Amino acid sequence: MSKTLQDSASNFDLINLDLRPEITLDDFRSxxxxxxxxxxxxxxxxxxxxxxxxxxxxxxxxxxxxxxxxxxxxxxxxxxxxxxxxxxxxxxxxxxxxxxxxxxxxxxxxxxxxxxxxxxxxxxxxxxxxxxxxxxxxxxxxxxxxxxxxxxxxxxxxxxxxxxxxxxLPDNNDVEDRRILINTILKKKNWRLPAEIFEYLVIEGPHNAGGIISVLEFIKPLFTKLSRVQIPKKTINEAKEIILRETFMLEIADNVVTTEY
Missing domain, CATH: 3.40.50.300 (P-loop containing nucleotide triphosphate hydrolases)
Incomplete structure (x- = not known):
């Protein structure tokens, strides 16, 4: 493998979460x-x-x-x-x-x-x-x-x-269901999260696909072009704060919609 390809492989890919292409029932394997x-x-x-x-x-x-x-x-x-x-x-x-x-x-x-x-x-x-x-x-x-x-x-x-x-449809209250869902979303775009952030998103993040995608869009800038082995602790902590904040905001928005209905 050339150095250029090695460098490319060591970086996170840009997230592109348009889920419409190549949608299959394999995405629902829980x-x-x-x-x-x-x-x-x-x-x-x-x-x-x-x-x-x-x-x-x-x-x-x-x-x-x-x-x-x-x-x-x-x-x-x-x-x-x-x-x-x-x-x-x-x-x-x-x-x-x-x-x-x-x-x-x-x-x-x-x-x-x-x-x-x-x-x-x-x-x-x-x-x-x-x-x-x-x-x-x-x-x-x-x-x-x-x-x-x-x-x-x-x-x-x-x-x-x-x-x-x-x-x-399942409500994704089961932790393993959420792991599968997040893995499916990330796999479709060949993008990886640091293990610590992945697990934090599973436990503390939204339970539905729309919310997960929304949160990922907010943390995307933190990890774009960062080496997988050189992620500052400050970046990890900032990502966690964003996950908590945006999940909370989504919950408020959902409650407003439910009240309107």
Missing amino acids: ASFRPILEAITKLRDGKLHELFIVGDRGFGKTHLANAIYNEYTRHTGKMVINLNLSEIIEQDPHAESLVGLELFDLIIIDDLQLVRHKQEWQEGLFHLINRIREHRKQILYFATMPARELQISLLDLQTRLSLAPMLT
Whole structure:
């Protein structure tokens, strides 16, 4: 190996935490995810036609939706559409995006909770579900709460959503789950943390992927271009302080959002 390559290998890579490329179900390999992965396998194999997955903000619903999209298309060769309502619902007040979706073999609807104050979207989704059942296609819902807690005014829609088998995303309270999650995030960008900071982030940092990524963005400047074997204690302590501060701020923000809901 040349000296240039050796020098490059001894430095931390710049963090780039865009998680969309190469998303797979391997990113969810912890024991807590086993029931969800088993259900996804049944969905992929055509043994399950509807599934409702619940998870709090920042716990990886959209990441999982993208992984399922990749898994399903790769293994079945069938047509899938992944519809994230947070990206389209305000621009499409009449729910025209739902027209004709029964042509797809699997329809993934992310951020389903956003339809609860949108009457036309509720009606459009109700008719879409009827068409999907008529054509024996499949549908997968992601939401921040169970169907019966969504306060949907169209009761027939609430009933149909409630009939889908429901599973809840892990809350990552298990320490080993968090280790796997942080390792997955770092591995995707070929970036390493000092062991002391890694463990501190596991124990003291956020429990969800969104929060972890946010904290990593704050500590990134401290470790960029630093040698792995020459990290000042001052830098380690500063990183710990940032982890505590930003985790606390995220908890406050989450409490505000929960209160608003």
